[in-house]
Amino acid sequence: MKQYIHALFSDILGKMYTAGKLSVLPVVELSVPDAQFGDYATNVALRLAKQLGQSPQEIAEKLAVELKSFDIQHRFSEIASVGGFINFTVSKEFLLQNMKAVLDQGELYGSSVAGQGKKVLVEYFQPNVAKPLHLGHISNAVVGDALFHILKSQGYKTESDTHLGDWGTQFGLLLLAYKKYGDFNIIEKNPIDELNKLYVQINTEIESNPEIREQGKQEFVKLEQGDTENRKLWEQFREWSWQEYDIIYSQLGVRKADHDWPESFYEDKMPAVIDELKQKGLLIESQGAQIVPLEDYKLGTAVVIKSDSGTTYLLRDLATYIYRQQQGFEKQLYIIDVRQQHQLAQTFKILELMGHIKAPQDAVHIAYGFLKLPEGAMSSRKGTIIQAGEFIKSVQEKALEIINEKNPDLKDKESVAKQVASGAIKYFQLSHNLKSDIVFDPAKVISFEGNTGPYLQYTHARIHGIKRKAGGEIDISQIFDDKITISEQESAVLRKLMQFQETLETVTIEYTPNLLCNYLFELAQNFNSFYQAIPVTQETDEQLKAFRLQLITATAQVINNGLYVLGIQAPEEM
Secondary structure, rough: HHHHHHHHHHHHHHHHHHHOOOOOOOOOOEOOOHHHHOOOEEEEEHHHHHHHOOOHHHHHHHHHHHHHHHHOOOEEEEEEEEOEEEEEEEOOHHHHHHHHHHHHHHHHHOOOOOOOOEHHHHHHHEEEEEOOOOOOHHHHHHHHHHHHHHHHHOOOEEEEEEEEEEEOHHHHHHHHHHHHHHHHHHHHOHHHHHHHHHHHHHHHHHHHHOOOHHHHHHHHHHOOOHHHHHHHHHHHHHHHHEEEEEEEEOOOOOOOOOOOOOOOHHOOHHHHHHHHHOOOOOOOOEEEEEEEOOOOHHOOOOEEOOOOOOEEEHHHHHHHHHOOOOOOOOOOOEEEHHHHHHHHHHHHHHHHHHHOOOOHHHEEEEEEOOOOEEEOOOOOOOOOOEEEHHHHHHHHHHHHHHHHHOOOOOHHHHHHHHHHHHHHHHHOOOOOOOOOOEEOOHHHHOOOOOHHHHHHHHHHHHHHHHHHOOOOOOOOOOOOOOOOOHHHHHHHHHHHOHHHHHHHHHHHHHHHHHEEEEEEEEHHHHHHHHHHHOOOOOOHHHHHHHHHHHHHHHHHHHHHHHHHHHOOOOOHHH
């Protein structure tokens, strides 16, 4: 609808511009005002006042008249000027047409070809080898999975990569700890927990003996240089780790990545990056290290190779972007928490200086806030983490407990409980503004009330329950004219349905899944308000009954489609 309004203004203002009335075409911004003022509003008249030397009210009145004559599709029942604003009220006819479009398009409603098949790489779920998965990894996987589905729904050719953290000094420390304290027979029984204990132990010792860190660095240098023992241990750590990571895929329902290009994958690609940096005069030596000075850009010093000859994350990130660009990806999205903001800013600036990044949208860091416990941040070094597997299991158990209370005769309760738990966990993360830190609250995660995943899933299931009660197939082919009487509550649902596509477009451009969550919550609230006030299955007027059954069917479809692009399943019964 916003595109349609912009097209109307484009015709009118374009004529004013060519006629010499305007020196500059103003930007037409639209907002969604309070319902009493219509469905859309613009203050473009205020922007035109100075150019035309007229009052905003006078300009708004003239524009409103012209807009009505240009609205040949009759999408608006009213276009009115109020002060210096122009308000648009969508017609009942168009609202009914949109409801019919939802029913006709089904699962495709809301999708588009706006992305024009552009190849996009979304990097998310980057766990580190030999470390247990915790709530932070869940956040990363959930956000990336949702953005992957959202971009794909809008016509982008989207692929994903985990970019496994399997290289760097931390692995040197782990190798050192294993050699000093490790027992293969003990570790094999519970590898990730036991390896994490070794990692915590070695970091504890570093606090009193910093020299141990240098020993760990040397172990990593040996790994990079192909030391046989270190290579064998590193490969074993990777194998154990992948067994642990399956939790995210099998229990949480996150989509498996299209590519497995871990940090170690770029080992043989880093020399070419170093050569290119030298050729372009960007790399200099400083105190035995190889650096790129970025002080002029207020980004400090970027260390590419350390003084001990060890490579850095930065160098691997440079090689990563260049390689993926060579594979045809026009845009690369990095789903990484805000703590990596400085390092990625350095990476993107160097890539820009090298000529690989031409525009800001080529490489985007989608920085999400840090997930905290009430007592503070989690830390694997300190051993203060909530493991992902245990947490997911506890939420599944709570979901099953609630289902047993609400619907003890439900078939496949365990399967539904798994869907509810997964949806609850995902929605808790996605419904928050990504840029804000989140204090983890277990009670809110699984709540069936308020702006939560279970509330939306329950609303979706409730609608399907109403349809089952109505009996028979819902006739979605029946078309209603604008003479049908529509209540205020029904109108609110119709208007909210109309906003789905625009919401998805905004979320895709701004990478803000919380806006989609807010939209779905408001739609569910509108539906529940309607259902409490207006009869559906008990309606005696057959035309009204048919209309209301179509309306709730369309509502369920949009909730399903919205949850799907968030990576959440919508059970039809729970």
